[in-house]
Amino acid sequence: MCDPSTDTSCLAALATLGSAVASLIAAGITAWMAIETRRMATATNRSVNLQYQPLLGIRSVSIDLAVAEPSDGAETSPAPSRSINAINVGLDLFNAGQVELTYRMRQMRVSFANRTSDDGTWLSRSGLILPGSSSIFRHPTITLDPAIGVFPAKGRIDVEFEYYHNKLEVSKELQASIEYVITPDPSGFIVNWTFIDESPVV
Numbered sequence: 367m368c369d370p371s372t373d374t375s376c377l378a379a380l381a382t383l384g385s386a387v388a389s390l391i392a393a394g395i396t397a398w399m400a401i402e403t404r405r406m407a408t409a410t411n412r413s414v415n416l417q418y419q420p421l422l423g424i425r426s427v428s429i430d431l432a433v434a435e436p437s438d439g440a441e442t443s444p445a446p447s448r449s450i451n452a453i454n455v456g457l458d459l460f461n462a463g464q465v466e467l468t469y470r471m472r473q474m475r476v477s478f479a480n481r482t483s484d485d486g487t488w489l490s491r492s493g494l495i496l497p498g499s500s501s502i503f504r505h506p507t508i509t510l511d512p513a514i515g516v517f518p519a520k521g522r523i524d525v526e527f528e529y530y531h532n533k534l535e536v537s538k539e540l541q542a543s544i545e546y547v548i549t550p551d552p553s554g555f556i557v558n559w560t561f562i563d564e565s566p567v568v
């Protein structure tokens with residue numbers, strides 16, 4: 367080994383080696399910073415893009431019932447003596463994004479007590495929802511003949527929507543299946559519902 371205290375060429379070699387090691391370290395740090403910067407930029411761009419994407423969901427289910435009251439002279443209490451002769455199902459569509467969106471219903475099928483309807487006269491199949499707002503989309507009223515008087519009575523909703531912010535963009539899809547149960551109560555009827563599946567398709 368050389369002695370840097372007496373050999374100037376050895377000292378120069380050590381200095382060159384030190385400089386090379388420092389350069390390698392600096393290059394490694396620079397590469398790491400470049401990777402981290404790119405990663406943060408990608409995450410930021412993804413976050414910004416997400417903010418400007420439409421996002422449609424179903425917040426709740428609204429069910430209106432037409433109740434057939436017992437005839438005169440019949441027992442009016444308790445409520446189980448009543449029956450249902452029509453049902454109207456609505457979905458509370460919520461715009462969870464930060465841009466307005468336009469939606470269109472592709473298909474909607476409603477069943478109740480083993481009776482199914484996916485037709486009827488639609489007042490509208492589409493609409494506009496502002497950011498942070500919601501809109502009730504209703505299926506045409508289903509008349510039940512004969513009326514439903516056996517409870518609890520179960521039903522199901524299967525629906526598919528498409529929606530977009532800009533017509534030039536590829537539309538997104540929302541598919542959902544919901545089950546609901548109607549039970550009598552002294553004050554009328556109680557409706558409980560639950561999602562079987564809710565799938566926003568990107």
